[in-house]
Each structure stands twice: as structure tokens, then as C-alpha cells.
């Protein structure tokens with residue numbers, strides 16, 4: 001129920017109608033019995049600055065940021081956390097001392113399922129990441145945070161790969177990071193303890209696609225973890241091939257849930273976020289039962 005005292009949260013994007021965040025966050029808010037509402041806020045890129053000022057004027061507690069505003073919003077923040085700075089993108093904004101603070105909860109979202117389920121020492125381990133787009137940046141930063149000895153990023157466009165590598169030049173991440181063209185995939189997979197798909201290959205409706213063929217996947221060590229950022233279908237072809245190989249598999253749903261949990265912790269300033277309720281709300285919305 002909306003009251004005279006309802007506090008505002010939301011997601012800015014353009015378009016924003018496809019966002020799953022309102023369903024997930026409002027389920028948590030309702031479960032906690034809080035007087036908050038989380039709204040979809042479509043903001044045309046040319047209106048971003050005035051919209052952010054407007055959100056401040058109406059006392060918005062915080063908001064999520066999605067495409068195309070994740071980089072464009074950075075100059076409008078009074079403060080950006082080192083994590084968001086490292087990734088070069090903001091996905092969560094909160095209010096501190098009447099100023100906007102930008103952070104990025106995708107790293108927490110990515111590493112949480114690895115840390116909670118498969119807690120181990122990654123310091124002698126190799127991570128292989130497929131794709132070099134926005135999500136790959138959070139995955140690289142996450143793998144660095146977990147302490148991986150080597151982080152290999154595989155891409156299809158050499159110029160973009162080089163740009164990706166150069167963008168980390170001033171970061172300690174550069175020491176452990178190497179970029180490779182796609183033809184090195186088989187050789188790299190055989191060294192991987194963690195293989196992550198950050199490309200959209202295999203995402204609904206192209207469910208028969210996979211960034212790794214079944215023959216290439218035969219090189220994955222049987223004790224490796226295969227992690228697909230895609231959350232629909234479940235499992236993707238990529239994860240099916242990895243499972244046939246005996247590997248542990250993780251799909252993208254938990255990352256989606258955990259980045260949302262991390263954002264709510266910031267906005268509500270409490271730790272008892274109802275993760276199960278958020279997960280179930282998302283599954284229902286995605287038709288996953």
C-alpha cells in the first residue's frame with residue numbers, strides 16, 4: 001500500500017520495461033513490511049542530468065542503474081566507490097549526506113555463489129572468462145577479489161580486447177590479466193578451474209547456441225566450475241556440456257539475486273534481506289516455477 005510516507009526506490013534505464021528488478025525488490029519490501037516502493041523509471045539519456053536532480057529533489061532513497069546509463073551517470077555522482085571505479089560502471093546509487101554515491105554490486109553478485117557454495121583457496125587457480133563486455137568487467141574484478149592466480153579473457157574482436165586490457169592498466173588487476181583471441185580457447189580451457197560465459201550466446205530464444213562446443217568442453221578439467229551469467233534457459237547448452245564433463249555448474253540467476261540483495265542492504269541499512277523471497281519472485285516472473 002502506498003501511503004503519504006512511502007519512500008521511493010527505483011531503477012533507471014531506457015527502456016526499462018524488461019527489468020526484473022521491480023518484481024524482486026518489491027517482493028522483499030512487502031515481506032519486510034516496509035513503507036517503500038521500487039518503481040521502474042524510464043529516463044531518456046538526454047534527460048539524465050535533470051532526472052537525477054529531480055530524484056534528489058523528491059527525496060529518493062536510492063536507485064538501480066541499467067543500460068544505457070551505467071557509465072553516463074558516473075560524472076553525476078558526488079562519490080564513486082573504488083569497486084565501481086575499477087569496473088568503470090555504476091549499477092547502484094544511494095544517498096549519503098544529501099549527496100549521490102555510486103557503487104557496483106555486480107561483483108558481489110558474481111562472487112557470492114562461488115564464495116558461499118564452493119569456498120576454497122583460489123590463489124593457485126586459473127579463471128577463463130569468455131567475452132569482454134560490461135559484465136566481463138565485473139567478473140574480472142570479482143576473480144581478482146577472489147585471488148585467482150591468472151585471469152584469462154577470451155574475445156572475438158582484437159581491438160576491443162586490447163582496449164579491455166588497457167583499461168586495467170592502472171589497476172593491480174593488470175598483473176594477473178591476459179587477453180586472448182578465440183582460437184586459444186581449447187588450450188585455455190584445459191587449465192581452467194573456473195570457466196565463465198559472459199557472452200549472450202545461448203540466451204533465450206537462441207537456446208541451442210553455446211560459446212564452447214561439446215568437443216572444446218571435453219578439455220575442461222572434471223573438477224572445474226562452469227558459470228554462465230545467462231539465467232534463462234536453465235541450464236544453458238554451455239552448462240549442459242560442462243555438466244556432461246562432470247563439472248560443477250552455476251547459472252546466472254543467483255548473481256541477479258545477490259546483486260539485488262547487496263543493493264537493498266545499502267538502501268535499507270539492514271542485513272536481514274529475504275533472499276529466498278527475492279529468488280522465488282524472480283523465478284515466478286521468469287516462468288521457472
Ligand code: NAP
Pocket residue numbers: 106109131132133134135136155156157160198199200201203211229230231252253255256257259
Ligand atoms: P555486452 O557488454 O554487450 O558484452 C557482450 C560480450 O559478448 C562482448 O564482449 C561481445 O563481443 C561478446 N559476444 C557477443 N556475441 C558473441 C558471439 N556470437 N561470439 C563471441 N562473443 C560474443 O553485454 P553484457 O552486459 O556484458 O552482458 C553479457 C551477458 O551477461 C548477457 O547475456 C546478460 O544477460 C548477462 N548478464 C547477467 C547478469 C546476471 O546478473 N546474471 C548481469 C549482467 C549481465 P564483442 O565485444 O566483440 O562485441
